[in-house]
Amino acid sequence: MTGRYFLLALLFFVAMGLTAAAVFSAHGRISRTLALTSAQPETSKDSSDAMKTTASPEYSKSGYNIKHLSQAEIDKLATKLTKADADVILAKGTERAFCGNLLDNHKDGVYVCKLCGLPLFSSDAKFNSGTGWPSFFQPFDKDHIAEIVDKSYGMVRTEIECARCGAHLGHVFDDGPAPTGLRYCLNSASLTFFEKGQELPPASQPVKIETAYFAGGCFWGTEDRFQQVPGVIDVVSGYMGGSVKNPTYKLVCTDETGHAETVKVTYDPAKVSYHDLLAWFFKFHDPTTLNRQGPDYGTQYRSAIFAATPEQLTEAKKFIEEQQKTGRYKDRKIVTQVESTEQSGPFYKAEEYHQDYHLKHGGSCPIPSDK
Numbered sequence: 001m002t003g004r005y006f007l008l009a010l011l012f013f014v015a016m017g018l019t020a021a022a023v024f025s026a027h028g029r030i031s032r033t034l035a036l037t038s039a040q041p042e043t044s045k046d047s048s049d050a051m052k053t054t055a056s057p058e059y060s061k062s063g064y065n066i067k068h069l070s071q072a073e074i075d076k077l078a079t080k081l082t083k084a085d086a087d088v089i090l091a092k093g094t095e096r097a098f099c100g101n102l103l104d105n106h107k108d109g110v111y112v113c114k115l116c117g118l119p120l121f122s123s124d125a126k127f128n129s130g131t132g133w134p135s136f137f138q139p140f141d142k143d144h145i146a147e148i149v150d151k152s153y154g155m156v157r158t159e160i161e162c163a164r165c166g167a168h169l170g171h172v173f174d175d176g177p178a179p180t181g182l183r184y185c186l187n188s189a190s191l192t193f194f195e196k197g198q199e200l201p202p203a204s205q206p207v208k209i210e211t212a213y214f215a216g217g218c219f220w221g222t223e224d225r226f227q228q229v230p231g232v233i234d235v236v237s238g239y240m241g242g243s244v245k246n247p248t249y250k251l252v253c254t255d256e257t258g259h260a261e262t263v264k265v266t267y268d269p270a271k272v273s274y275h276d277l278l279a280w281f282f283k284f285h286d287p288t289t290l291n292r293q294g295p296d297y298g299t300q301y302r303s304a305i306f307a308a309t310p311e312q313l314t315e316a317k318k319f320i321e322e323q324q325k326t327g328r329y330k331d332r333k334i335v336t337q338v339e340s341t342e343q344s345g346p347f348y349k350a351e352e353y354h355q356d357y358h359l360k361h362g363g364s365c366p367i368p369s370d371k
């Protein structure tokens with residue numbers, strides 16, 4: 001083999017290796033998603049894990065609104081930029097090495113997008129790369145960063161932008177330190193730093209979310225339908241209202257633990273009200289069949305509302321009274337159980353293979369076109 005062909009062959013195998021690594025990492029993710037795990041009492045970790053698989057594209061895993069801004073909104077924000085900042089943020093320029101004001105910033109805090117305020121990096125992930133530009137080994141939230149292939153200057157690099165406003169931030173390289181092996185190379189001009197304890201502007205704060213719990217038969221369908229409701233951020237399948245701690249699906253199916261297949265809905269109350277969720281819930285299932293939904297029979301399939309606040313409790317009871325009076329159910333009585341989460345006990349996240357069941361296996365349930 002001549003040196004030239006050897007080099008070509010070497011390049012080919014390197015490329016193949018990278019492809020294999022990509023496939024392997026994709027598979028690793030799938031197998032983690034499908035892993036069989038027993039139910040755990042709910043913790044903040046559980047809900048953030050769930051966000052990874054079901055978060056709506058409008059919201060990030062960490063609960064920020066990341067819907068892409070319109071050009072008019074971007075133009076309005078851009079009027080506050082200095083010429084030097086605009087050269088980097090809008091014209092994709094690069095500031096000179098060792099010249100940015102945040103390179104040597106070692107304070108604890110968060111780095112937000114200078115244009116739209118979205119948190120992009122945390123001081124926890126900052127490291128000294130020696131390159132002359134602020135460097136981080138991971139973003140604040142992966143959903144907050146968009147990656148674009150950049151073929152300028154005869155190189156193939158990965159440009160990074162703010163996912164919400166498209167502000168140019170810098171590039172990401174795969175020569176960073178553990179644990180990610182990545183180096184996010186930033187322009188100071190693209191960032192605004194807020195020290196820990198400093199009040200963040202509204203644009204840099206997460207959406208104020210609320211939680212609701214509904215049981216309406218098999219949770220696969222209930223989860224799938226609620227996930228499609230505008231304003232719903234995340235839906236997790238689980239068990240609630242029973243007498244055993246950390247129930248498994250097998251245990252719940254004995255019909256002896258008293259748990260109902262329940263979905264935990266996190267939502268943006270500015271977009272969808274609790275009353276609207278109740279209305280959707282009553283569209284999604286039949287609240288008049290005791291301990292049964294269609295062919296599914298047993299207490300785990302009962303209709304129930306577990307109210308997370310006194311206000312939800314009052315509203316749910318009132319809603320049911322009103323529904324009964326509409327005549328929609330004729331002489332059939334609404335049997336939906338309504339109790340507070342203090343009475344029902346905690347929500348236990350179901351095994352991973354029950355999460356996003358329809359997303360993984362197809363057979364999605366359409367939601368009614370009217371509420």
Ligand SMILES: [Zn+2]
Pocket residue numbers: 113114115116117118162163164165166167
């Ligand atoms: Zn931005």
